[in-house]
Amino acid sequence: MNLHISDDSFARALGSESVEFALKTHGIEPIRTGSFGLAWLEPVVQIRNSDHRLISEFTKVSVEDVPAIVELLNSTQKQGNGDPPTSNPAELSVSSHPFYTKQHRLVFDRAGVCPPLQLPSFTLLENLLDQDPNQIIAGMETSWLRGRGGAGFPAFIKWRTVADTPADQKYVVCNADEGDSGTFSDRMLMEGDPFKLIEGMIIAGYATGATQGFIYLRSEYPVAKEYLDRALEIAYTEKLLGKNVLNSNFSFDIEVLIGAGAYICGEETSLLESLEGKRGQIKVKPPVPAIAGLFEKPTLVHNVISLAAVPGIFEIGPEAYAQLGVGKSTGTMPFQISGNVKQGGLIELPFGHTVNELVYNYGSGTASGRPVRTVQIGGPLGAYLSESEFDTPLTYEAMAEIGAGIGHGGLVVFDDTVNLKEQAEYAFEFCEIESCGKCTPCRIGSVRGKEALRQFSSNNVDARTLVVIEELCEVMEKASLCQMGGMTPIPVRSAIQKFPEDFIPEQ
Amino acid sequence: MLKRVREDQSKSGSSPSDRHSELTRFVDRVGGLMHALNWLKEEYGYVDASWIPTLADVFNISQAEVRGVISFYHDFKLKPPAVHTIKICQAEACQSLGARQLTKDIEAKFGTNLGSRTSDNRVELEAIYCLGLCAVGPSVQVDDRLIARATPDSVSLSIE
Numbered sequence: 303m304n305l306h307i308s309d310d311s312f313a314r315a316l317g318s319e320s321v322e323f324a325l326k327t328h329g330i331e332p333i334r335t336g337s338f339g340l341a342w343l344e345p346v347v348q349i350r351n352s353d354h355r356l357i358s359e360f361t362k363v364s365v366e367d368v369p370a371i372v373e374l375l376n377s378t379q380k381q382g383n384g385d386p387p388t389s390n391p392a393e394l395s396v397s398s399h400p401f402y403t404k405q406h407r408l409v410f411d412r413a414g415v416c417p418p419l420q421l422p423s424f425t426l427l428e429n430l431l432d433q434d435p436n437q438i439i440a441g442m443e444t445s446w447l448r449g450r451g452g453a454g455f456p457a458f459i460k461w462r463t464v465a466d467t468p469a470d471q472k473y474v475v476c477n478a479d480e481g482d483s484g485t486f487s488d489r490m491l492m493e494g495d496p497f498k499l500i501e502g503m504i505i506a507g508y509a510t511g512a513t514q515g516f517i518y519l520r521s522e523y524p525v526a527k528e529y530l531d532r533a534l535e536i537a538y539t540e541k542l543l544g545k546n547v548l549n550s551n552f553s554f555d556i557e558v559l560i561g562a563g564a565y566i567c568g569e570e571t572s573l574l575e576s577l578e579g580k581r582g583q584i585k586v587k588p589p590v591p592a593i594a595g596l597f598e599k600p601t602l603v604h605n606v607i608s609l610a611a612v613p614g615i616f617e618i619g620p621e622a623y624a625q626l627g628v629g630k631s632t633g634t635m636p637f638q639i640s641g642n643v644k645q646g647g648l649i650e651l652p653f654g655h656t657v658n659e660l661v662y663n664y665g666s667g668t669a670s671g672r673p674v675r676t677v678q679i680g681g682p683l684g685a686y687l688s689e690s691e692f693d694t695p696l697t698y699e700a701m702a703e704i705g706a707g708i709g710h711g712g713l714v715v716f717d718d719t720v721n722l723k724e725q726a727e728y729a730f731e732f733c734e735i736e737s738c739g740k741c742t743p744c745r746i747g748s749v750r751g752k753e754a755l756r757q758f759s760s761n762n763v764d765a766r767t768l769v770v771i772e773e774l775c776e777v778m779e780k781a782s783l784c785q786m787g788g789m790t791p792i793p794v795r796s797a798i799q800k801f802p803e804d805f806i807p808e809q
Numbered sequence: 810m811l812k813r814v815r816e817d818q819s820k821s822g823s824s825p826s827d828r829h830s831e832l833t834r835f836v837d838r839v840g841g842l843m844h845a846l847n848w849l850k851e852e853y854g855y856v857d858a859s860w861i862p863t864l865a866d867v868f869n870i871s872q873a874e875v876r877g878v879i880s881f882y883h884d885f886k887l888k889p890p891a892v893h894t895i896k897i898c899q900a901e902a903c904q905s906l907g908a909r910q911l912t913k914d915i916e917a918k919f920g921t922n923l924g925s926r927t928s929d930n931r932v933e934l935e936a937i938y939c940l941g942l943c944a945v946g947p948s949v950q951v952d953d954r955l956i957a958r959a960t961p962d963s964v965s966l967s968i969e
Binding site for chain 2: 342482483485565638717
């Protein structure tokens with residue numbers, strides 16, 4: 303009989319470490335597992351038998367629950383291994399909760415189920431390392447995986463470019479600078495199944511001819527660092543990394559670099575500058591990093607989920623992967639629902655489900671019990687949606703049609719107490735704080751936008767100021783080098799257009 | 810874990826050559842200066858200005874360049890931290906769960922404002938933009954501890 307306790311940032315922030323400590327004083331050494339992603343139920347404690355079968359489960363565990371857990375563990379231990387579940391004090395078992403069972407998990411298939419540092423089987427990887435790299439890139443093309451970090455650019459084009467650009471050194475860089483509010487899938491993957499990311503990076507390295515990988519991890523994720531460091535150590539001991547990966551002719555190394563609290567370093571050229579030890583300032587593209595990236599060498603830059611999706615693509619086959627989703631939005635996307643929502647967490651689904659489904663069927667409405675007023679999709683540079691847009695399917699194409707984007711898959715729910723004028727002001731303010739300062743429209747436009755809105759109270763912004771705001775938005779959109787300045791107008795404009803009553807007096 | 814060193818770095822005993830040898834291990838690493846600055850942050854809680862000439866020397870760049878890198882990143886500070894640092898998430902997901910009010914309440918509780926510290930140097934309040942706990946906000950980080958569904962009470966309890 304084993305006792306599992308979820309150990310990720312959600313669980314820790316909700317007190318799992320005190321629970322673990324209390325269990326240890328009873329002589330019980332719990333096994334730490336990743337989170338299933340049902341954040342509102344954390345911390346989760348499970349009793350599993352030696353065949354890994356779930357016997358009993360406790361959710362929202364606090365130190366006060368420990369005596370009951372210990373008692374149940376002792377009594378099930380006496381009954382032996384094969385007996386059916388004795389009792390289930392949980393409100394609903396995590397792994398049988400519809401929030402979990404209705405998902406389609408390819409990237410997060412092992413998260414929560416297996417301990418994060420348990421070495422998985424690498425048969426797939428061994429097979430791939432026997433294949434022609436071009437065949438792997440062809441598989442990526444068939445799968446039509448699009449970058450999960452925000453831009454949605456077809457991954458195989460980058461892979462082919464890196465592979466076809468002659469150089470003495472090539473790199474794979476994993477962008478783990480997940481700074482968007484409302485997103486945590488990268489963090490959960492690194493904490494819950496770090497080997498999935500390592501495997502994806504090795505495949506990407508082999509296919510493109512890169513021998514050195516870097517993970518640029520944001521400093522706000524210390525738990526992810528803990529798990530990554532330990533997983534990399536195990537990977538080197540098990541010859542999964544280093545010279546002759548799994549006894550093949552291919553060698554690959556991975557190193558972690560910790561960022562220093564700059565949101566802009568999630569932009570790839572800025573990230574590469576930072577990785578070189580410099581100010582994380584944006585660079586003009588072209589050349590794209592796939593041709594001249596880190597130290598001017600061909601560099602494949604992908605976010606965590608894009609790389610972690612790769613093993614799943616070849617596990618089920620690129621054709622089968624392309625069948626998932628809708629049209630050119632193929633495969634699964636780990637959506638994250640958060641903010642003012644009853645059931646927040648990670649929802650991996652094929653593209654094509656609607657915002658409504660995520661907010662109501664999975665999220666179960668607001669945490670406050672008040673009506674949902676808006677959902678911001680795609681992080682701080684994403685659009686605020688009005689209720690009439692909630693039936694939009696979550697695909698790259700359908701979202702683009704309503705002037706929104708899926709971004710990194712984060713949906714932040716707001717109830718009817720939200721003030722969209724404040725949110726628009728904040729969008730400018732965030733741009734001001736995080737701008738790298740290179741482009742004038744971003745550096746100064748953001749300040750000007752914030753000040754212009756701040757001089758008025760809500761529902762009382764004068765019409766001329768709204769014209770100035772629109773002009774600012776246009777300049778920022780057209781004249782900024784990167785998405786920071788270029789996309790700040792999206793939340794601002796969507797707020798003004800869809801919720802004018804928060805800006806101007808009602809007629 | 811942050812080793813909070815109370816002594817004034819500029820007057821501490823380490824000689825220039827000690828400092829050199831502490832930093833040389835970062836020189837050949839990719840992103841060496843970032844590694845070195847992160848190490849100083851972990852070790853002392855901040856980057857004392859007296860390290861800048863050594864950093865410039867070791868990495869063979871100008872002091873201006875070192876300062877440029879330090880000033881670019883929110884995490885690198887030239888001033889020692891207060892005894893406790895409370896970072897309150899100001900981003901959208903936490904806003905939707907009352908982070909603006911929570912910030913005001915914490916400011917009132919400790920008698921200082923976001924971006925400032927108490928006069929006895931016990932507590933400083935900082936803004937942070939997303940701890941990745943957006944489904945269980947509002948989120949606060951007190952020193953190395955993460956706090957979900959934070960309240961002024963849960964925050965002040967974690968300091969005592």
